[in-house]
Amino acid sequence: MPKLSDLTNYTFLEAQISEFFNIISQEEVVKGNLLGILVAALIVIGVWFYAKKPSKGCLDPKKFKEFRLVKRTQLSHNTARFRFALPKPTSVLGLPVGLHIRCRGRDSQDEEVVRPYTPITLDSDVGYFELVVKMYLKGRMSHHFREMQEGDYLHVLGPVGRFRYKPGEVQAFGMLAGGSGITPMFQLTRAILENPKDNTKIRLIYANVTVDDILLKEELDGFASVHPDSFKVYYVLNQPPEKWIGGVGFISKDMIKTHYPGPAPDIKILRCGPTGMNKAMAAHLTELGYAPEMQFEF
Numbered sequence: 001m002p003k004l005s006d007l008t009n010y011t012f013l014e015a016q017i018s019e020f021f022n023i024i025s026q027e028e029v030v031k032g033n034l035l036g037i038l039v040a041a042l043i044v045i046g047v048w049f050y051a052k053k054p055s056k057g058c059l060d061p062k063k064f065k066e067f068r069l070v071k072r073t074q075l076s077h078n079t080a081r082f083r084f085a086l087p088k089p090t091s092v093l094g095l096p097v098g099l100h101i102r103c104r105g106r107d108s109q110d111e112e113v114v115r116p117y118t119p120i121t122l123d124s125d126v127g128y129f130e131l132v133v134k135m136y137l138k139g140r141m142s143h144h145f146r147e148m149q150e151g152d153y154l155h156v157l158g159p160v161g162r163f164r165y166k167p168g169e170v171q172a173f174g175m176l177a178g179g180s181g182i183t184p185m186f187q188l189t190r191a192i193l194e195n196p197k198d199n200t201k202i203r204l205i206y207a208n209v210t211v212d213d214i215l216l217k218e219e220l221d222g223f224a225s226v227h228p229d230s231f232k233v234y235y236v237l238n239q240p241p242e243k244w245i246g247g248v249g250f251i252s253k254d255m256i257k258t259h260y261p262g263p264a265p266d267i268k269i270l271r272c273g274p275t276g277m278n279k280a281m282a283a284h285l286t287e288l289g290y291a292p293e294m295q296f297e298f
């Protein structure tokens with residue numbers, strides 16, 4: 001117990017007051033720290049939930065949306081790879097495998113033109129999507145892509161299409177692609193090969209004029225060497241180079257018979273190419289006994 005004389009002693013009082021405030025301020029610091037930790041934890045949990053939340057995607061099937069071209073890579077004299085940024089680095093395009101997008105641009109007469117394209121990226125590629133586009137000399141949308149510079153915006157609508165892939169729905173796909181018709185096949189092939197639970201087999205016949213016209217050849221050859229059992233590719237050229245081991249001319253019935261599984265309910269043959277090629281392929285397939293439900297044209 002302090003004595004009365006102590007209480008009148010200034011130094012003693014000063015020490016008591018100082019100790020009192022010291023305790024208060026230590027408690028405040030502890031309280032403050034706890035509050036800070038709580039707020040930080042809530043922020044971390046919020047960010048984690050936000051990142052985990054499945055993104056709805058960036059497309060609208062009824063309205064064209066704009067995407068900025070961030071990288072353009074010339075692949076050959078008439079083909080380029082275009083990378084478009086999605087609104088956020090965590091965004092996904094939201095395009096189910098098997099479907100495509102519609103791109104809107106302006107032709108050389110400044111008239112509006114809309115054409116279908118299939119990104120070579122999947123929704124596992126976050127923050128961007130990529131198109132590989134072959135630009136034809138007289139092509140209307142080709143003109144738009146030829147003129148596009150990094151920083152420009154492309155108008156895109158989607159998803160569009162009738163082919164929606166469900167893993168395991170068939171035992172094998174036969175794919176018939178011509179020129180830029182490879183892109184829907186490429187998208188589907190990537191989705192199958194990147195899913196370890198999907199054992200679907202893929203046999204691709206890919207037709208072009210010259211060896212330089214073959215799009216995504218490095219990637220396709222890579223798939224064939226990494227997944228030799230699941231994926232096989234057979235190239236066919238109109239104008240082959242010397243020492244060519246692939247097919248020559250147009251895709252024939254014999255080539256289809258040699259490289260594809262025979263007609264069966266769990267087999268599907270997909271085709272995408274110029275109109276003339278698609279018609280010729282439909283006739284070959286029907287003559288070889290593939291029923292209409294075993295065929296699909298993109």
Ligand SMILES: Cc1cc2nc3c(=O)[nH]c(=O)nc-3n(C[C@H](O)[C@H](O)[C@H](O)COP(=O)(O)OP(=O)(O)OC[C@H]3O[C@@H](n4cnc5c(N)ncnc54)[C@H](O)[C@@H]3O)c2cc1C
Nearest residue numbers: 115116117118132133134136139140141142180183274298
């Ligand atoms: C589902 C689907 C997905 C597609 N995805 C892609 C893709 O990812 N990348 C891509 O580059 N293309 C793709 N295409 C093709 C694309 O839609 C256009 O048809 C192509 O870009 C040509 O359009 P254009 O307006 O420039 O030519 P157009 O003005 O329609 O045609 C003008 C001329 O160009 C030539 N031409 C056009 N198309 C072809 C062709 N296929 N083969 C040979 N000559 C042709 C012809 O000489 C034709 O007369 C896809 C098509 C479909 C159906």
